[in-house]
Amino acid sequence: MPKELPAKRFAAAVLATALLATACAQGSATKAPSAESGKVTVRYFTFSAAPDHVKDLDTIVAAFEKENPDVDVVVETAPYDQYFTKLQTSLAGGTAPDTFELNYENFVTYASAGSLLDLGSVAGDEPAAGLAAESLNAFKHDGKQFALPASFSTVVLLYNKDLFDKAGIPAPTADWTWAEEQAAAEKLTDKKAGVYGDFQPVQFFEFYKTLKQAGGEFLTADGTKTAFNSPAGIKATTWLVSKVGKTMPTEAEIGGTADYDTNLFKSGKLAMWHNGIWQFAGLKDVPFNWDIVVEPGDTSKASAVFHNAVAASATTKVGKQAYAWAKFLSSSPVAATTRIQSSWELPPVSDQAVLAGYLKDPKPANRQAVFDSLNAIALPPVIKRQQEMQDAVTQELTSAAAGRKTVEQALADAAAKVDALLG
Amino acid sequence: MTLTATRQGRRSQGSPVPRPRGRRWRHALTVAVFLLPSAIPLTLFTLVPMAGSLWTSLHEWDLITPMRWVGLDNYLTLLADPETHAAFLHTLYFIAGYLPLVYAGGLGLAMALNRAMRGRDVLRAVYFLPVVTSWVVVALMWKWLLNPAAGIVNWTLGLLGVEGPGWWTDPSWAMPSIILASAWKDLGFVMIILLAGLQAIPKEYHEAARVDGASAWQRFRSITLPLLSPSTFFVIVISLINGFQVFDQVHVMTGGGPAGSTQVVVEQIYNLTFRYGRAGAASALSWLLFAVVLLVTLVQIRAQRRWVNYG
Numbered sequence: 001m002p003k004e005l006p007a008k009r010f011a012a013a014v015l016a017t018a019l020l021a022t023a024c025a026q027g028s029a030t031k032a033p034s035a036e037s038g039k040v041t042v043r044y045f046t047f048s049a050a051p052d053h054v055k056d057l058d059t060i061v062a063a064f065e066k067e068n069p070d071v072d073v074v075v076e077t078a079p080y081d082q083y084f085t086k087l088q089t090s091l092a093g094g095t096a097p098d099t100f101e102l103n104y105e106n107f108v109t110y111a112s113a114g115s116l117l118d119l120g121s122v123a124g125d126e127p128a129a130g131l132a133a134e135s136l137n138a139f140k141h142d143g144k145q146f147a148l149p150a151s152f153s154t155v156v157l158l159y160n161k162d163l164f165d166k167a168g169i170p171a172p173t174a175d176w177t178w179a180e181e182q183a184a185a186e187k188l189t190d191k192k193a194g195v196y197g198d199f200q201p202v203q204f205f206e207f208y209k210t211l212k213q214a215g216g217e218f219l220t221a222d223g224t225k226t227a228f229n230s231p232a233g234i235k236a237t238t239w240l241v242s243k244v245g246k247t248m249p250t251e252a253e254i255g256g257t258a259d260y261d262t263n264l265f266k267s268g269k270l271a272m273w274h275n276g277i278w279q280f281a282g283l284k285d286v287p288f289n290w291d292i293v294v295e296p297g298d299t300s301k302a303s304a305v306f307h308n309a310v311a312a313s314a315t316t317k318v319g320k321q322a323y324a325w326a327k328f329l330s331s332s333p334v335a336a337t338t339r340i341q342s343s344w345e346l347p348p349v350s351d352q353a354v355l356a357g358y359l360k361d362p363k364p365a366n367r368q369a370v371f372d373s374l375n376a377i378a379l380p381p382v383i384k385r386q387q388e389m390q391d392a393v394t395q396e397l398t399s400a401a402a403g404r405k406t407v408e409q410a411l412a413d414a415a416a417k418v419d420a421l422l423g
Numbered sequence: 424m425t426l427t428a429t430r431q432g433r434r435s436q437g438s439p440v441p442r443p444r445g446r447r448w449r450h451a452l453t454v455a456v457f458l459l460p461s462a463i464p465l466t467l468f469t470l471v472p473m474a475g476s477l478w479t480s481l482h483e484w485d486l487i488t489p490m491r492w493v494g495l496d497n498y499l500t501l502l503a504d505p506e507t508h509a510a511f512l513h514t515l516y517f518i519a520g521y522l523p524l525v526y527a528g529g530l531g532l533a534m535a536l537n538r539a540m541r542g543r544d545v546l547r548a549v550y551f552l553p554v555v556t557s558w559v560v561v562a563l564m565w566k567w568l569l570n571p572a573a574g575i576v577n578w579t580l581g582l583l584g585v586e587g588p589g590w591w592t593d594p595s596w597a598m599p600s601i602i603l604a605s606a607w608k609d610l611g612f613v614m615i616i617l618l619a620g621l622q623a624i625p626k627e628y629h630e631a632a633r634v635d636g637a638s639a640w641q642r643f644r645s646i647t648l649p650l651l652s653p654s655t656f657f658v659i660v661i662s663l664i665n666g667f668q669v670f671d672q673v674h675v676m677t678g679g680g681p682a683g684s685t686q687v688v689v690e691q692i693y694n695l696t697f698r699y700g701r702a703g704a705a706s707a708l709s710w711l712l713f714a715v716v717l718l719v720t721l722v723q724i725r726a727q728r729r730w731v732n733y734g
Contacts, residue, residue, distance in 0.1 A: 085697045092486035109700070113487040251681060252589035255572030388699050399682040402594050 039072045042321050043097035044329075045087060048151065048308055050077035052281045053344045063334040064325060071321045084387070091115050091313070098316040099326055102147055104138055104307040105380050105390075111141035112384065117312040118144045119326065122319040128331045135348035139309045147311035148330035151345035154373040155209070155304040157181075157296065158265065158273040158364075161289035163188055163195070172272070174372065176296040178213075178239055181272065185247035188271040197247040199261045200274040202240050202401045204390040205304065205380065210236035212302035212378040213295075219381050224422060229415035234407055235298065241401045251402070265290075276306065277370050280343040284363065291364045294373045303373035304380070308345070346370070385421045392417040480706035487700070497707035507708065509683065510691040511715075513598065517687060518666035520602035525662060526655070528606060529613025534647075536614065537621045547618070551611035558608070562675035565604035566591065591677050594684035601672050601685060608672075609665070613658050620654030621647070652731045660723055667716045688712050 049057040054077065061073045076097060078086050084106060090096045102110060110116055128136075128148050135149035157172060164171045169184050185197030200206055207228075208218045216232025219225065244250055254260045262279065264270040268288050274295065283290060295303055310329050312322040329335050333354075336347035340357045349355065359367045383389055396414035399405045405413070480497055482490035501507045536547050553561060568576050569590040577587030588596045624647065632642050648655075670689035673679065679686040679694065688708065695705035 115487045251592035252571035255570045395683045
């Protein structure tokens with residue numbers, strides 16, 4: 001190695017370093033997908049379309065682009081369990097999609113963080129019409145409309161009719177309670193044949209609902225403290241936990257398999273399945289008879305209702321087009337009929353005639369149960385630190401299910417954790 | 424900055440300042456240029472982010488809204504939070520299982536492969552393969568091997584009439600599963616380091632001991648282990664640091680579950696940032712972890728004077 005570097009080589013090294021740095025800078029710059037000539041691109045990020053309804057979303061996009069030839073809607077999808085991580089990171093990184101789907105539980109977090117565009121500011125004299133008032137109100141924050149409701153869905157009890165008939169057990173009815181469900185589940189479980197009577201995940205979303213079915217409340221009336229560490233809470237937790245390993249497979253038997261319950265039901269080896277109406281489309285072609293009823297309750301009925309909405313990013317440069325797309329997805333007849341025809345949840349429209357179309361589909365026969373389930377609903381408790389609350393409750397329930405803690409201990413610990421989050 | 428430095432360097436060459444000073448300048452410059460390729464990435468991707476995280480740790484930040492100054496609040500909250508205590512305990516549990524296993528296993532392999540035998544080089548390469556494999560691949564593979572429903576481990580145990588445990592779905596077995604996978608992956612690394620240490624021990628010592636009638640165990644106790652202590656020290660320092668930072672395998676195999684039984688510190692840092700929108704608290708926890716690792720390493724460097732033998 002020469003002791004003194006010749007000036008030329010030295011300069012070359014510096015130049016090379018500089019070039020490298022420039023190259024890196026260019027490589028890492030993220031650019032939005034460029035629009036076709038003269039068109040405005042509106043990006044839309046969603047969790048509810050994939051995998052069963054991507055085509056249906058495409059139908060709505062095509063209809064929108066036909067009406068708005070100067071707008072190009074680019075759809076991006078992510079599975080629900082990754083969706084909010086991705087959304088949050090893209091908001092933080094300044095690469096947020098122009099429009100994105102939000103559910104009711106997470107709406108407050110994003111609205112209060114100021115990451116949503118006040119849609120009233122870009123609506124002009126074209127407000128979204130024909131939407132159910134309660135759906136619209138669910139997505140108001142501080143009196144401002146930060147998102148437009150796009151769909152809603154409920155959770156029902158899906159059951160394999162053939163399994164019930166074969167066992168000579170009468171099929172579930174709307175007046176079933178936990179006791180009937182449990183008795184049937186025990187009779188229908190045949191572990192040797194790999195058949196299970198029941199499937200209801202042990203987690204937050206089942207807990208607040210069963211809690212309400214048992215007559216309990218998650219939070220106190222003023223929302224400042226938990227109220228679920230109660231006899232009703234113990235009853236609900238015991239109900240969920242007692243199924244595991246008896247009428248329902250254990251975590252070890254599930255072995256972390258994705259969509260285990262869906263596949264179990266589709267293969268005809270699950271008699272009763274607590275799941276949402278978004279499963280209907282995927283069950284179109286199963287080779288057995290199945291139907292639904294309103295979920296059995298305990299002291300009272302309570303069905304989970306989930307609302308999804310479409311919001312626009314506060315930083316979008318195409319607010320007007322973003323609003324037009326959100327409005328179309330939310331309240332256009334095309335969107336409503338596409339959803340109804342494909343059983344892609346339900347459109348939040350106020351027109352009962354449109355909704356009546358939902359009942360025309362022959363499968364499942366008792367579609368009326370979807371509307372009946374709206375008579376007594378359980379809305380998820382929403383706090384600012386939503387995800388932490390959900391994880392804490394699920395973790396304690398899992399501890400109880402695994403036998404690491406008693407139901408009482410798990411509930412007390414969950415209440416302490418959630419109280420700390422509220423405080 | 425570099426360009427100005429160059430210009431100054433050239434000017435000093437032609438200017439009437441005393442020569443030694445100019446030469447010193449040029450020498451410093453030469454050194455700087457050679458250091459640049461590693462100094463630039465080190466600054467950009469380690470030092471600047473570290474300073475950034477220290478700054479972030481003094482704020483409340485949900486990644487979306489602007490940061491809000493909270494001083495030491497994040498640290499105080501974390502220190503009082505039972506979740507933090509649990510995360511550190513789980514991490515210590517991991518280390519307590521992983522370190523002895525990986526050291527004993529690596530030492531055994533190194534001793535076995537230090538002897539003249541057929542296929543020795545192939546075996547050394549084979550045992551090193553997991554080290555250069557991506558953690559995600561290894562973790563997914565072990566997740567399948569240890570799958571309680573369909574994994575080959577439980578299937579094999581079943582053939583022997585033993586009912587296998589729930590491995591990573593059972594809160595009591597999840598951490599042992601992760602320890603097992605981690606030790607398996609890092610065995611090769613420990614083996615290579617110890618192998619190099621073994622080969623540096625002069626054969627004469629063993630020969631002399633054998634002549635004096637020392638048994639194999641006595642030779643291992645009194646010659647191999649003491650003379651291997653520098654390598655052992657290195658392995659322990661590195662493994663401890665890796666152990667405190669355990670994340671990839673946990674995130675892939677259990678995601679901190681079931682029932683939070685494998686919630687280690689770095690997994691908690693990840694959750695705080697990307698699930699809970701608490702980047703400030705996550706940064707504070709990173710610094711707490713950094714402090715613990717630093718402290719443990721300092722203690723080790725102190726203690727090594729008593730047991731590490733540089734012969």
